[in-house]
Amino acid sequence: MTIKDIARLSGVGVSTVSRVINNTGYVSDDVRNKVTSIVREYNFTPNNSARNLKGRTTKNIALLVKGITNPFFNKMIRIIEEKCALRGYPVFIQNVDAQANEIEIAIQEKRDRNLCGVILLGGNFGYSEEAFKALGIPTVLVTVSANEDISKDLYSSIKIDDEKEAYDAVSALIALGHEEIGFIYNPPGDQLTPNRLRFEGYKRALEEHGIAFNPSLVASYGGEPLHSGYISGFRAAQELLGRNPRMSAVFAFADVLALGACKAILSSGRRIPDDISIIGFDGIEEGEFFTPSLDTVYQPAEEMALASIEALFDMLQGGGTRHKIYNGVLLRRGSTKARK
Amino acid sequence: MTIKDIARLSGVGVSTVSRVINNTGYVSDDVRNKVTSIVREYNFTPNNSARNLKGRTTKNIALLVKGITNPFFNKMIRIIEEKCALRGYPVFIQNVDAQANEIEIAIQEKRDRNLCGVILLGGNFGYSEEAFKALGIPTVLVTVSANEDISKDLYSSIKIDDEKEAYDAVSALIALGHEEIGFIYNPPGDQLTPNRLRFEGYKRALEEHGIAFNPSLVASYGGEPLHSGYISGFRAAQELLGRNPRMSAVFAFADVLALGACKAILSSGRRIPDDISIIGFDGIEEGEFFTPSLDTVYQPAEEMALASIEALFDMLQGGGTRHKIYNGVLLRRGSTKARK
DNA sequence: TTGTATGCGTTATCAG
DNA sequence: CTGATAACGCATACAA
Numbered sequence: 001m002t003i004k005d006i007a008r009l010s011g012v013g014v015s016t017v018s019r020v021i022n023n024t025g026y027v028s029d030d031v032r033n034k035v036t037s038i039v040r041e042y043n044f045t046p047n048n049s050a051r052n053l054k055g056r057t058t059k060n061i062a063l064l065v066k067g068i069t070n071p072f073f074n075k076m077i078r079i080i081e082e083k084c085a086l087r088g089y090p091v092f093i094q095n096v097d098a099q100a101n102e103i104e105i106a107i108q109e110k111r112d113r114n115l116c117g118v119i120l121l122g123g124n125f126g127y128s129e130e131a132f133k134a135l136g137i138p139t140v141l142v143t144v145s146a147n148e149d150i151s152k153d154l155y156s157s158i159k160i161d162d163e164k165e166a167y168d169a170v171s172a173l174i175a176l177g178h179e180e181i182g183f184i185y186n187p188p189g190d191q192l193t194p195n196r197l198r199f200e201g202y203k204r205a206l207e208e209h210g211i212a213f214n215p216s217l218v219a220s221y222g223g224e225p226l227h228s229g230y231i232s233g234f235r236a237a238q239e240l241l242g243r244n245p246r247m248s249a250v251f252a253f254a255d256v257l258a259l260g261a262c263k264a265i266l267s268s269g270r271r272i273p274d275d276i277s278i279i280g281f282d283g284i285e286e287g288e289f290f291t292p293s294l295d296t297v298y299q300p301a302e303e304m305a306l307a308s309i310e311a312l313f314d315m316l317q318g319g320g321t322r323h324k325i326y327n328g329v330l331l332r333r334g335s336t337k338a339r340k
Numbered sequence: 341m342t343i344k345d346i347a348r349l350s351g352v353g354v355s356t357v358s359r360v361i362n363n364t365g366y367v368s369d370d371v372r373n374k375v376t377s378i379v380r381e382y383n384f385t386p387n388n389s390a391r392n393l394k395g396r397t398t399k400n401i402a403l404l405v406k407g408i409t410n411p412f413f414n415k416m417i418r419i420i421e422e423k424c425a426l427r428g429y430p431v432f433i434q435n436v437d438a439q440a441n442e443i444e445i446a447i448q449e450k451r452d453r454n455l456c457g458v459i460l461l462g463g464n465f466g467y468s469e470e471a472f473k474a475l476g477i478p479t480v481l482v483t484v485s486a487n488e489d490i491s492k493d494l495y496s497s498i499k500i501d502d503e504k505e506a507y508d509a510v511s512a513l514i515a516l517g518h519e520e521i522g523f524i525y526n527p528p529g530d531q532l533t534p535n536r537l538r539f540e541g542y543k544r545a546l547e548e549h550g551i552a553f554n555p556s557l558v559a560s561y562g563g564e565p566l567h568s569g570y571i572s573g574f575r576a577a578q579e580l581l582g583r584n585p586r587m588s589a590v591f592a593f594a595d596v597l598a599l600g601a602c603k604a605i606l607s608s609g610r611r612i613p614d615d616i617s618i619i620g621f622d623g624i625e626e627g628e629f630f631t632p633s634l635d636t637v638y639q640p641a642e643e644m645a646l647a648s649i650e651a652l653f654d655m656l657q658g659g660g661t662r663h664k665i666y667n668g669v670l671l672r673r674g675s676t677k678a679r680k
Numbered sequence: 681t682t683g684t685a686t687g688c689g690t691t692a693t694c695a696g
Numbered sequence: 697c698t699g700a701t702a703a704c705g706c707a708t709a710c711a712a
Contacts, residue, residue, distance in 0.1 A: 002688090002689055002690090003689065003690065003691095004689075004690095007699095012698075012699080013698065013699035014689090014690085014691095014699080015691080015692080015693095015698075015699060015700080015701095016697090016699070018690065018691060018692085019691095019697095019698090021690095024691090024692095025697085025698095026697050026698090027697070027698085028697060028698090031697085045447075045448065046690070047393070047451050047688090047690070048389075048448065048451060049389040049392040049393045049451060049454075049688085049689075049690090050389070050393055050688075050689035050690040050704085051689080051690055051691075052704090053387070053390055053688090053689080053690070053703095053704045054689090054690055054691050054704055055704065056690085056691070056692095068417070068433060069414045069415075069417055071411070074409045074568070075409075075568070077408070077409055081435070081437065093408060093434060093435040094433060094434060095417075095421070095433040097421065108388065111385075111387050111388060112389060112452065112453070113452070134383070228414070228415070228625055230625050230626070230628075230629055231625075234629075259626075260629065262629070263628075263629045266631070285568055285570050285571075286570070286599075286626060288570075288603075289570055289574075289599050289600065289602070289603045289630065290629065290631065291606070291631040342704090342705055342706085343705065343706060343707090344705075347683095352682075352683080353682065353683040353684075354683085354705090354706080354707090355683065355684080355706095355707075355708075356682060356683075357706095358706065358707055358708080359681095359682090359707095364707090364708095366681055367681070367682085368681060368682085371682080386705080387704090387706070389704085389706095390704070390705035390707090391705080391706060391707080392688090393687090393690090393704090393705080393706075393707095394687085394688055394705090394706060394708085395688065395707095396706090396707070
């Protein structure tokens, strides 16, 4: 079924059908009704490939999520989708996996779907000016940003200060008297990620409080690709516990890791927070429902999601870029305690 | 940048460029090298809209997920993506929201991306023959199926028997002496979903064991659209507890609801399983890490994901459809107990 | 081995 | 108001 068939069936020209479908230009009511009924009868929908080929402007927004199964992105995805839909902009949510280059995918998607804008959820700090220029449509980075040497006019960004928040969290543990503080994180890649920044914050906190950095207190686990954060955290915590009998606190790069770690700690017969204090990062909903509820560096996900939409629509209307850094909140819910 | 520009820049014809890019037909090494270097220099990628318009066959698979933020789908998504990629088939993961018609989205995607196959994760049992025929490419339904009156040759399906599994779970609670058994589920829509089938199973179990169905023991909570299952379960459980002081057990349609319910139960001062027994459904990873670990009807998600891929590739190679019904496993992990 | 010409389904331009 | 017709970027049949 093509527009040509519809034209033949309705006894009009193709351009008339096009006009009816797109509600553009003058069409007599008679003709309009006839065409509309044929379109409905045959359940015709225009071929987007052909449409996009013509380069018409759309209201299509792509939401590219680096690891769509990450629970932290959960609520943000829902909010972004809902709010964009409300404004009449369909959003194409798509996963981009760990190794993939999200900007390249965005460029591809822009062509495939004739996007008007892109929101990147997660990723790294390594985007280049050329990449943004090649993309060439309003782009919002969420939870990450680009390096300082990249022009701020090329993109908007919404994030927290990962290094500082991690620093604060670890400092809080130190203030409770902890010194042997484990760190659980994802296996480091070659890119600058929030992962790495939080690690920097961990190290700076130790350093500034006169505690020597001890590599055996750091663990990551990502051997098997299909592993979730829960199991990775579980395994990493087991390693840490085995290697460091005097460890009294753990800071995890993400809540899912922390929750997995909790299970390992509890399974080993230790208590939380009496024997081991633990702080996670992100503030995912699950952390509240676990027992004990998890202390965590809460990222204001709802606000960040809303801000990213605002930023995008601003840019869409010709406004400038914006770069907002939110404050995290250290939620104390019962998984930390002063050292015995 | 188009194939024409590349042709001009390399001093060859467009078809030669096309041949180089697609590795098809004979091209001299000289020319190939020249074209390749130009392509790389200008970072050229072919326009997929144009490609698809030509109707060439692809290896594109769409994975349409009904509610991509549902944790139960988490592992299945990861597996399907990984295994397809391994076989050289890129998979486009896309969310389809509650109200949307997944088959129509699939049809649209098929055209936009020239899909060779589709996997539908979640959804309902209401697909029509016409829909499958209009889609016209190998289609696998996971966790749902189509009505009995639809030809089984039009699609493959991988699922469990929701009604039976729910029946078994509730029967297990009854065997433990429970009679006032609450049921927590999602607000019912107008479609036949696993949700509804599990409700049927709940009712049948009561009936066959001589327990009268009591509507006040049923609760759903879905008022605010952005709510996650956790909070919905939490609120629903609060309602149930308020209305039914003698309720001694709860069966939840999904683990996320069950985990939210657990929090409500524990917060009210009741103990699990001593005061209230609870069974969830799905067997998501989180349930294992909560305290207490959640009893649940485990769906063999990995096997089902693998089976769906097998089914799809079979169909892709001209094989027939297959319809597999897996058995759930009632995992007993400590959230149920005989009634006091 | 390579280039030219055609058509995929739409939209836009233009002449009726 | 309406209908030809020319693009859009690419792949392919065909000619060279």
